[in-house]
Amino acid sequence: MSTRWYPLYQKGNPQRRVFLPNFWLKLVKPEHNQPKNILEFHCSMEMTKFDVRNYLEKIYNIHPVYVYTRIALGKTYIPYGCKFVVKDDDVKIAYVTLPKTETFTFPDIISKDQEDVNAKISQNLEDNFREFSGKNKTPGFPSWFSHS
Amino acid sequence: MATFTKIVQISRAVNNVTKLFTNLVLSQNINSVRSSMFIQRMPTFPCSLIHTTSKRNDLMEFFDDPKNWDKDKVRVGRSWRKDELRLKNNEELHKLWYVLLKERNMLLTMEEIYKREHKYFPNPERIDKVEDSMANLESVVRERNKAYYMLETGTTGERPVTLKYNPLGLRFRYRLRQYSRPKHANPEWHKTHQFGYSGYAVAKFLRLYREKLWNEKRKSRNRQINRVASLMRIFPNLDMEAVKEQYPLADIEKVKKLRKTDGHFVRD
Numbered sequence: 001m002s003t004r005w006y007p008l009y010q011k012g013n014p015q016r017r018v019f020l021p022n023f024w025l026k027l028v029k030p031e032h033n034q035p036k037n038i039l040e041f042h043c044s045m046e047m048t049k050f051d052v053r054n055y056l057e058k059i060y061n062i063h064p065v066y067v068y069t070r071i072a073l074g075k076t077y078i079p080y081g082c083k084f085v086v087k088d089d090d091v092k093i094a095y096v097t098l099p100k101t102e103t104f105t106f107p108d109i110i111s112k113d114q115e116d117v118n119a120k121i122s123q124n125l126e127d128n129f130r131e132f133s134g135k136n137k138t139p140g141f142p143s144w145f146s147h148s
Numbered sequence: 149m150a151t152f153t154k155i156v157q158i159s160r161a162v163n164n165v166t167k168l169f170t171n172l173v174l175s176q177n178i179n180s181v182r183s184s185m186f187i188q189r190m191p192t193f194p195c196s197l198i199h200t201t202s203k204r205n206d207l208m209e210f211f212d213d214p215k216n217w218d219k220d221k222v223r224v225g226r227s228w229r230k231d232e233l234r235l236k237n238n239e240e241l242h243k244l245w246y247v248l249l250k251e252r253n254m255l256l257t258m259e260e261i262y263k264r265e266h267k268y269f270p271n272p273e274r275i276d277k278v279e280d281s282m283a284n285l286e287s288v289v290r291e292r293n294k295a296y297y298m299l300e301t302g303t304t305g306e307r308p309v310t311l312k313y314n315p316l317g318l319r320f321r322y323r324l325r326q327y328s329r330p331k332h333a334n335p336e337w338h339k340t341h342q343f344g345y346s347g348y349a350v351a352k353f354l355r356l357y358r359e360k361l362w363n364e365k366r367k368s369r370n371r372q373i374n375r376v377a378s379l380m381r382i383f384p385n386l387d388m389e390a391v392k393e394q395y396p397l398a399d400i401e402k403v404k405k406l407r408k409t410d411g412h413f414v415r416d
Contacts, residue, residue: 005307008326020245020286026256027210029264059246060209104207109217109258110265
């Protein structure tokens with residue numbers, strides 16, 4: 001049998017096992033305020049509550065107390081200036097409850113001062129231009145055109 | 149004296165090599181160095197080739213390394229190739245699959261974070277690389293499966309497939325599956341799996357569809373014939389073997405007789 005194809009299970013057969021699971025799981029920042037021991041995941045559509053629990057226990061060594069899943073419908077909207085309807089993809093959301101003793105706060109990955117990078121680049125560019133135009137004796141000519 | 153020192157050096161080098169070999173086999177006394185002279189000349193033992201990442205079974209596995217958080221470029225290597233994966237045994241492949249799976253989860257999580265902040269995700273091709281590796285790994289496992297089944301049972305062990313006609317009269321590969329009930333006792337199956345086609349509209353559609361396919365074929369052949377003819381007109385001493393290879397649909401004997409093939413001169 002190929003890796004993704006199983007024979008029909010009949011009583012007495014060996015238990016069917018998944019050797020190469022191709023499920024994915026995303027840890028996302030909760031949309032609404034949640035208690036500190038509740039995690040929000042986006043998971044593949046095919047996953048069930050039991051799959052999510054098993055996945056976390058076996059692969060990540062996280063032991064959830066309770067798992068709840070729901071399918072969030074994608075937004076349907078008409079793009080500005082268009083005459084058709086667009087629907088975003090549906091996502092399956094899994095809410096995983098950790099034991100009371102454990103807490104998790106979502107880390108701040110994108111720091112606020114990173115926004116200054118673009119400003120710094122443009123400032124640098126401006127400075128360079130000012131320096132260049134100050135030195136240039138023949139404004140309007142390209143930099144490679146020079147006379148000593 | 150010089151020769152003597154040389155001999156001593158050579159013997160030391162030989163010692164060095166033999167020691168390396170013993171280390172390779174036993175890997176016990178890696179750091180045991182006899183003399184201080186030895187240290188400078190001894191090549192570093194390939195301990196750095198063996199990487200062991202610390203096991204962190206934690207929720208932080210869903211996030212990238214903190215040192216990569218603020219970077220706008222994250223440099224990574226290429227994906228695993230099939231040839232490399234073929235060298236690995238099944239256990240190694242199994243382990244690698246979970247490494248790749250965790251990596252993909254991490255990348256998807258990071259991508260989502262950047263997406264929500266309306267920022268560029270640094271090096272998004274990392275996801276493609278991981279997925280490419282995973283596809284390669286799966287195909288290698290599948291190869292082995294096939295080989296094993298061919299040896300043991302004489303079949304490939306793949307999901308069986310038959311050709312069926314859909315209601316539009318087009319053939320498709322129907323992938324069979326096992327059922328707990330036989331076909332004659334399964335009316336629901338017959339309701340949802342209706343193969344074959346009939347009716348005037350389908351016949352008309354098929355006629356027009358085939359005509360379209362034939363036209364495409366005919367046009368491509370004519371295009372090749374015209375191309376060969378013009379080539380023959382411009383270059384009288386053409387290499388016909390090369391032409392045949394490049395334009396397989398053109399019948400060269402036929403093209404030679406065409407009016408288009410003649411140049412503006414009188415033939416002998």
